Amino acid sequence: MTIRSDMPIAILAEKTCGGTEVRIYGMLDALAxxxxxxxxxxxxxxxxxxxxxxxxxxxxxxxxxxxxxNSAADPCVSHVVRQLRAGELLLAEDNIAAWEQARAVVxxxxxAGPRLxxxxxxxxxxxxxxxxxxxxxxxxxxxxxxxWMQYGVRLAAYxxxxxxxxxxxxxxxxxxxxxxxxxxxxxxxxxTLEISKGRRVICALKGAEEDAELxxxxxxxxxxxxxxxxxxxxxxxxxVRATDVALDLGCGAGFIGAHxxxxxxxxxxxxxxxSLASVAAARKLLDERGLxxxxxxxxxxxxxxxxxxxSLVATNPPFHLGGIQTTAIAxxxxxxxxxxxxxxxxxxxxxxxxxxYEPALRECFGELEEVGGNTRxxxxxxxxxxxxxxxxx
Numbered sequence: 001m002t003i004r005s006d007m008p009i010a011i012l013a014e015k016t017c018g019g020t021e022v023r024i025y026g027m028l029d030a031l032a033x034x035x036x037x038x039x040x041x042x043x044x045x046x047x048x049x050x051x052x053x054x055x056x057x058x059x060x061x062x063x064x065x066x067x068x069x070n071s072a073a074d075p076c077v078s079h080v081v082r083q084l085r086a087g088e089l090l091l092a093e094d095n096i097a098a099w100e101q102a103r104a105v106v107x108x109x110x111x112a113g114p115r116l117x118x119x120x121x122x123x124x125x126x127x128x129x130x131x132x133x134x135x136x137x138x139x140x141x142x143x144x145x146x147x148w149m150q151y152g153v154r155l156a157a158y159x160x161x162x163x164x165x166x167x168x169x170x171x172x173x174x175x176x177x178x179x180x181x182x183x184x185x186x187x188x189x190x191x192t193l194e195i196s197k198g199r200r201v202i203c204a205l206k207g208a209e210e211d212a213e214l215x216x217x218x219x220x221x222x223x224x225x226x227x228x229x230x231x232x233x234x235x236x237x238x239x240v241r242a243t244d245v246a247l248d249l250g251c252g253a254g255f256i257g258a259h260x261x262x263x264x265x266x267x268x269x270x271x272x273x274x275s276l277a278s279v280a281a282a283r284k285l286l287d288e289r290g291l292x293x294x295x296x297x298x299x300x301x302x303x304x305x306x307x308x309x310x311s312l313v314a315t316n317p318p319f320h321l322g323g324i325q326t327t328a329i330a331x332x333x334x335x336x337x338x339x340x341x342x343x344x345x346x347x348x349x350x351x352x353x354x355x356x357y358e359p360a361l362r363e364c365f366g367e368l369e370e371v372g373g374n375t376r377x378x379x380x381x382x383x384x385x386x387x388x389x390x391x392x393x
Contacts, residue, residue, distance in 0.1 A: 051075070052074055052075040052076040052079070052139075052169070053169050053194050053196055053199055053200070053201045054074060054076035054079075054137060054139065054167060054169045054201055055075060055076040055079040056194060056201075057167070057193040057194050057201050057203075058076055058079065058080065058135075058137065058167055059083070060080060060083040060084055060087065060134075060135060061083075061087070061134070062083065062084065062085045062086050062087060063084075063086040063087045064084060064087045064088075064134040064135060065087055065088045065090065065132065065133050065134050065135075066080055066084060066087065066088070066089050066090070066133065066134065066135045066136075066137065067090045067091075067092060067133040067135070067136040067137065067156070067159050067160075068080075068089065068090070068091045068092065068093065068102070068136075068137050068138075069092055069121075069136055069137060069138035069152045069155055069156055070092060070093055070094050070095075070121045070138065070142055070143060070148065070152055071093075071137060071138050071139040071142050072091045072093040072095070072098040072099055072101065072102040073095070073097075073098040073101060073102075073142055074137075074139045074141075074142065074169075076137065076139075077089075077102050077105055078105050080137070081105055081106050081109060081113050081114055081116075082109070084113075084114035085112060085113075085114065086114070087114045087115070088114055088115040088116075088117065089102075089106065089114045089115070089116050089117075090116075090117045090118075090119065090128075090133065091116070091117070091118045091119070092119055092120075092121045092124045092155060092159075093118060093119075093120070093121055094120065094121040094122065094275050094276050094277050095142075095274050095275060095276075096274050096276065096298050096299070096300055097274050097300040098142075099118050100300070102116070103116060103118075120276040120277070120280075121152075121155075121276070121277065122151075122276065122277045122280065123276075124155050124158070124159070124214065125155075125158060125214040125215070128159065130158050130159065130214070131158075131159070131160065131161050131162070131164075132159065132161065133159045133160050133161060133164055134160075134161060134164050134165070135160075135164060135165045135166075135167065136155075136156035136159055136160055136164065136165070136166045136167070137166075137167045137168075138152045138153075138156065138166075138167070138168045138169075139168070139169045139170065140152075140168065140169070140170035140171075140174050140175065140176060140179065141169075141170065141171070141174065146175065149175065149179055150179075150182065153166075153168075153179065153182060153183055153186060154186075154214055155214060157186055157187070157206060157214075158214035160206040161206065162206055162207065162208050163205060163206060164205070164206045165203060165204070165205055165206075166183065166187065166203065166204045166205075166206070167193075167201060167202075167203050168180075168183065168201065168202050168203075169199065169200070169201045170199065170200070171198050171199045172198050172199075172200075173198065176199075176200055176202070180192075180202050183202065183204050184204070186204075187204035187205065187206060187207065188207055189204055189205055189207075190202055190203070190204050191203045191204070227255050228316075229376070229377065230316050230350045230351070230352070230377045231255055231256060231316050231350065233350055233372055233373055233374065233377050233379055234256065234314065234316055234348060234349075234350035234372070234379050235255070235256065235259050236372055236379075237348070237371045237372030237373075237379040237381075238256075238259070238260070238314060238348055239346065240259075240260050240263040240264055240312065241264065241267070241311070241312075242263070242264055242265055242266045242267065243264065243266045243267045243311075244260065244264040244267040244269075244311050244312045245267050245268050245269075245308075245309075245310050245311050245312070246260045246261075246264060246267065246268070246269045246270070246310055246311065246312040246313070246314070247269075247270050247271075247272065247302075247305065247308075247310045247312070247313045247314075247337075247340060248260065248269065248270070248271040248272070248314055248315070249272060249301070249302070249313055249314070249315040249317075249333050249336065249337060250272070250273055250274075250301075250315050250316070250317055250318070250329070250333060251271035251272060251273045251278060251279075251282050251296065252273060252275075252278050252281075252282070252316070253278065253281045253282060253285060254271055254278075254281065254282025254283075254285040254286060254296065255285070256271075256314050256315075256316065257269050257270075257271035257282065257286075257294055257296070258282075258285050258286060258289055258291060258294070260294075260312065260314065261286070261289075261291040261293050261294035262289070262291065264293065264312075265293070267293065267311075268293050268294070269293060269294040269295075270294070270295055270296075270297060270305055270308075270310075271286075271294065271295070271296040271297070272296070272297050272298075272299035272301075272302070272304060272305060273296075273298070273299070274298070274299065274300045274301070276298055279296050279297070279298045282296045283296045301332060301333070301336050302336040302337075302339060302340050305340060306336075306339065306340065308340060309340060309341070309342045309345075310340055310341055310342060310345060311341075311342050311344075311345045311346070312345060312346050312347075312348075313337045313340065313341050313345065313346075313347045313348070314347075314348040314349075315330075315333050315337070315348070315349050315350075316349075316350045316351075317329045317330035317333045317349070317351070319351070319352070319355055327355060327356075327357065327360075330349070330351065330355070330357050330360075331357070331360045333349070334347075334349070334357065334360045334361055334364050334382075335360075335364055337349075337364075337382075337385070338364035338365060338385035338386055339385075341385045343384070343385065344383070345383065345385070346381055346382075346383055347365065347381065347382040347383065347385070348371075348379065348380070348381050349361070349379075349380050349382070350373070350377055350378070350379045350380075351377065351378060351380070352376060352377060352378075353373070353375070353376060353377065353378050357380070358380070361380060361382050363386075364382070364385060364386055365382035365383060365384055365385050365386070366383065366384030366385075366386070367382060367383040367384045368380065368381070368382045369381055
C-alpha cells in the first residue's frame with residue numbers, strides 16, 4: 001500500500017527486530033477504540049465519529065443529574081456534558097477504559113463541564129442512594145449479554161426519581177424489542193422516540209409505584225462463572241514452572257491466573273482486566289482458593305503492568321462485541337504480550353479454529369506452534385518476542 005500525505009494515518013506499533021526499527025501504520029478510519037472487552041464494532045459514521053441516535057433525542061436541563069448506565073463509551077456522552085453545565089453526570093460503568101474516555105471529554109470543557117462521578121456498574125446499589133437521578137441512559141450495544149441489559153433496567157428504576165426518564169438505544173437484532181417489553185412491564189409506559197436502520201431509542205417515565213430495591217448482580221453471571229471449553233483446553237496445554245512470573249491478560253473470572261498460581265508456588269501471577277466485575281470475580285476466586293501469590297488489577301490491557309516483564313503470558317481473548325465478530329481485541333493482546341514478555345518467555349493463546357490470529361502472532365514473535373486443542377479450538381504458543389511498543393501505551 002502507498003501511504004500518501006493526505007491519508008489519516010496513525011502509527012499502530014513500533015518494534016525492533018534484528019536491530020532494525022520498524023513502524024507499523026494503519027488508516028485512522030479503520031480503527032476503533034481498543035479496550036479489553038469493549039472494542040467497538042464499526043457503525044455508521046459522521047465526521048469521523050460514531051453516530052448516536054441518543055444524541056439526537058436526548059435533551060437535559062442545565063442542572064439535571066444524569067446517569068449513564070454502563071454506556072460511557074457512547075458518543076452521546078459528549079452531547080450530554082455540553083448540556084449539563086451546572087448538573088452532574090454519574091457513570092455507572094464497568095469498563096475502566098470507557099470511564100477514562102468520558103473523563104477526558106469532561107476535562108476538555110474545563111470549569112464549564114458538569115460534576116463527574118464514577119461508580120462500578122455492579123456496585124451501584126451498594127454505593128448510591130435510590131431515587132436521585134433525573135434521567136438514565138443506556139445503549140445495549142455495550143452490554144455483553146441479556147443479564148447485563150436486564151440489570152441495567154433494574155438499576156435505572158432504582159436510581160431514577162419519580163418522573164425521571166429512562167432512554168435506551170439498541171438494535172432489533174440485539175433485543176431492543178424484547179427489552180422494551182420488559183421496560184413496559186416495569187415502568188407501565190413506553191414511547192419510541194427514534195427509529196433508524198434497525199436501531200431505535202425508547203423512553204419510559206418512572207412512576208411512583210416502581211419498586212426501588214436493587215439487589216447486586218451475581219458476579220459469576222456477569223464475569224463468566226463457568227470455565228469454557230477453550231479455557232479448559234488452554235490449561236491442559238499450559239506449561240507452568242514453579243518460579244514463573246506470569247500474566248493472565250484479560251482474566252475474566254480468573255480461571256487461567258488461578259491455575260497458574262496453584263502451580264507456580266515460588267513465582268507470582270498478575271491477573272488484569274478492564275472489567276470491574278471481572279476483577280471482583282477473579283479476586284473472589286483467588287480468595288476462595290487461598291492463593292496468596294496472585295493479585296488482580298483493573299487495567300486497560302497491559303496499562304497497569306506495561307513496565308514489568310513476564311516469563312509466561314496467557315490469554316483467552318473474546319472475539320465478539322455487541323454481537324459483532326472482531327479480531328481487534330486478540331490482535332491488541334498479541335502486540336501487548338510481545339511488549340511485556342521476557343525474551344525467553346512463553347505466550348499462550350486459545351482461539352476458535354476459524355479465527356486467523358497467526359499472521360499477527362508471526363509479526364510479533366519469532367517462534368509459533370500449535371500445542372493443543374481439538375476440532376473446534378486451537379492452543380497456540382509463541383516465543384522470541386519482538387520489542388513491541390503498543391499503540392499509545
